[in-house]
Amino acid sequence: MLGSTFLLVLASEGNGTLLDVNPGLIFWTVVTFLILLFVLKKTAWKPILAALDQRENAIREALERAEKAKEEAQKLLDQNKADQMKAEDEAKKIIEQSRAYAEKIREDLMKKSKEDANKLVENAMTEIDRKKTEAFEELKGQIANIAVNAAEKILKQNLDRKAQEKIVDTYLSEIKKN
Numbered sequence: 001m002l003g004s005t006f007l008l009v010l011a012s013e014g015n016g017t018l019l020d021v022n023p024g025l026i027f028w029t030v031v032t033f034l035i036l037l038f039v040l041k042k043t044a045w046k047p048i049l050a051a052l053d054q055r056e057n058a059i060r061e062a063l064e065r066a067e068k069a070k071e072e073a074q075k076l077l078d079q080n081k082a083d084q085m086k087a088e089d090e091a092k093k094i095i096e097q098s099r100a101y102a103e104k105i106r107e108d109l110m111k112k113s114k115e116d117a118n119k120l121v122e123n124a125m126t127e128i129d130r131k132k133t134e135a136f137e138e139l140k141g142q143i144a145n146i147a148v149n150a151a152e153k154i155l156k157q158n159l160d161r162k163a164q165e166k167i168v169d170t171y172l173s174e175i176k177k178n
Contacts, residue, residue, distance in 0.1 A: 144168040 148164040 140172055144172065147171075 144165055147168045148161065151164060151168075
């Protein structure tokens with residue numbers, strides 16, 4: 001019924017333009033709007049408001065969750081920084097301990113090397129003394145043989161060899177004492 005009345009009003013004013021003010025058209029437009037508003041309020045307004053409230057609550061909860069997540073992320077970031085600093089401190093301690101250990105090993109090796117070198121020098125000196133003593137004993141024996149041979153030729157006596165060696169050894173002992 002409304003629709004036909006609206007059409008009659010439009011048909012009766014056939015020579016008007018779009019910018020002309022038509023009080024009947026305004027009246028029926030307002031009436032139609034109010035009826036539509038009333039129908040929407042009775043049928044769709046509550047579900048629309050409920051949906052808007054639900055959407056508002058969902059957005060609020062999402063913002064709260066985002067804020068909590070941001071706070072947790074900041075806590076984790078702070079914890080990670082603290083852990084990183086702790087790890088760096090531990091790494092520095094380990095490096096310092098390694099340096100100290102390497103220095104101790106180097107000092108121990110130097111000490112052992114010096115001890116080994118001193119021991120080698122001592123052993124070499126002992127060996128030199130032993131070889132010198134052996135050489136002296138051998139030289140003494142050769143001198144004794146030369147002296148015996150020379151004395152035998154000089155004296156042309158028939159002394160037995162043992163007696164001659166005894167005389168030479170006695171003579172060499174006297175020389176050693178002097």
